[in-house]
Amino acid sequence: xxxxxxKQQSVEEAGRMRSYGLGTAILFALTCSLTKCSDxxxxxxxxxxxxxxxxxxxxxxxxxETLFEKHNTLVDQxxxxxxxxxxxxxxxxxxxxxxxxxxxxxxxxKTMNNFKLLEENTNAMLTLMNTxxxxxxxxxxxxxxxxxxxxxxxxxxxxxxxxxxxxTRITACAYDYGxxxxxxxxxxxxxxxxxxxxxxxxxxxxxxxxxxxxxxxxTGVFKVPEHAAGEYIFTFTVTIDSFDQKLMPSAYxxxxxxxxxxxxxxxxxxxxxxxHDRVPGSRTIFLKLExxxxxxxxxxxxxxIQDFQLSFxxxxxxxxxxxxxxxxxxxxxxxxxxxxxxxxxxxxxEYEFSGFPNVTTVDFDYxxxxxxxxxxVGTKAxxxxxxxxxxxxxxxxxxxxxxxxxx
Numbered sequence: 001x002x003x004x005x006x007k008q009q010s011v012e013e014a015g016r017m018r019s020y021g022l023g024t025a026i027l028f029a030l031t032c033s034l035t036k037c038s039d040x041x042x043x044x045x046x047x048x049x050x051x052x053x054x055x056x057x058x059x060x061x062x063x064x065e066t067l068f069e070k071h072n073t074l075v076d077q078x079x080x081x082x083x084x085x086x087x088x089x090x091x092x093x094x095x096x097x098x099x100x101x102x103x104x105x106x107x108x109x110k111t112m113n114n115f116k117l118l119e120e121n122t123n124a125m126l127t128l129m130n131t132x133x134x135x136x137x138x139x140x141x142x143x144x145x146x147x148x149x150x151x152x153x154x155x156x157x158x159x160x161x162x163x164x165x166x167x168t169r170i171t172a173c174a175y176d177y178g179x180x181x182x183x184x185x186x187x188x189x190x191x192x193x194x195x196x197x198x199x200x201x202x203x204x205x206x207x208x209x210x211x212x213x214x215x216x217x218x219t220g221v222f223k224v225p226e227h228a229a230g231e232y233i234f235t236f237t238v239t240i241d242s243f244d245q246k247l248m249p250s251a252y253x254x255x256x257x258x259x260x261x262x263x264x265x266x267x268x269x270x271x272x273x274x275x276h277d278r279v280p281g282s283r284t285i286f287l288k289l290e291x292x293x294x295x296x297x298x299x300x301x302x303x304x305i306q307d308f309q310l311s312f313x314x315x316x317x318x319x320x321x322x323x324x325x326x327x328x329x330x331x332x333x334x335x336x337x338x339x340x341x342x343x344x345x346x347x348x349x350e351y352e353f354s355g356f357p358n359v360t361t362v363d364f365d366y367x368x369x370x371x372x373x374x375x376x377v378g379t380k381a382x383x384x385x386x387x388x389x390x391x392x393x394x395x396x397x398x399x400x401x402x403x404x405x406x407x
Contacts, residue, residue, distance in 0.1 A: 143344035
């Protein structure tokens with residue numbers, strides 16, 4: 001407001017100074033014409049001088065007064081226009097500030113509402129995601145629990161088969177004091193029996209097989225139990241009395257299922273006296289046998305003197321089942337019951353958001369302030385009142401050809 005008043009005072013002072021200066025100049029000219037100049041001109045120019053004086057009084061003076069009036073009106077109207085312009089600009093700035101403050105507040109409020117909406121939606125989505133993940137993990141846990149149990153059950157039964165194979169053992173040894181004559185060697189005399197700690201029989205998990213079922217002392221036969229096919233080792237030892245034989249020296253053979261096995265003969269005919277004629281003999285063989293196969297030792301010759309210190313041993317060294325299919329069905333990955341991993345049921349989750357509300361922007365239109373604008377336009381129209389339509393001097397017709405100034 002202080003700045004507006006200063007500008008107004010400066011404009012008024014400038015207008016008044018120009019008016020005073022113009023009036024002083026005209027009065028000076030009038031004074032010069034009526035006094036000093038009139039003394040210098042001649043009688044022949046008296047008429048022109050009087051005409052000039054008349055023009056100055058009746059025309060120029062009137063025009064000057066009109067100019068003074070219009071000038072003062074122009075100064076006043078200019079000041080009024082400037083005041084209205086300043087008022088218009090100040091009002092424009094205030095209204096613009098109010099508009100911007102309002103729009104900023106609205107934007108801030110909508111932004112905070114959007115943040116709140118986003119936060120609430122995000123919390124809801126995270127809660128839903130947590131529920132979905134928890135459900136899926138529980139489904140995986142329950143599903144995998146059943147599969148783990150199937151795998152454990154399957155592995156247990158397969159391991160059980162391997163354990164049965166590893167636990168399978170068959171060893172048996174029988175002895176006797178002596179043997180006489182042709183035929184299968186047996187070990188059933190009162191002086192015979194099973195060698196201590198030599199008998200151990202277990203086929204898979206079956207421990208109910210007796211030693212007599214495997215190595216029969218009465219018959220001298222070693223019989224392979226059921227499910228015990230495989231590779232066996234057999235050893236037969238005997239002390240042969242060779243010198244006292246009047247018929248033929250002893251000859252022993254292994255036989256399988258009643259058939260003599262060539263290459264397994266034990267024979268001796270050495271000796272030079274009844275005291276120095278006993279020869280120890282031994283033979284060890286390996287045989288691949290099936291269930292219920294029988295192995296024994298046979299004396300092939302008729303003798304009249306018995307041999308002494310007989311022993312017969314048989315032992316399983318490799319179970320056929322261990323090579324063929326130790327895991328049986330439980331080792332077959334193609335069987336439908338073979339455990340395998342499958343996908344657990346899973347629920348899906350997707351992030352959903354409906355979006356933010358549309359934000360409308362209100363443009364600033366100061367043309368709506370018609371009062372301030374009309375006031376400014378009206379003030380500008382008032383300037384037309386200071387316009388000089390026509391000066392009186394424009395209608396004066398004066399012939400200045402006779403106007404001569406004598407020096």
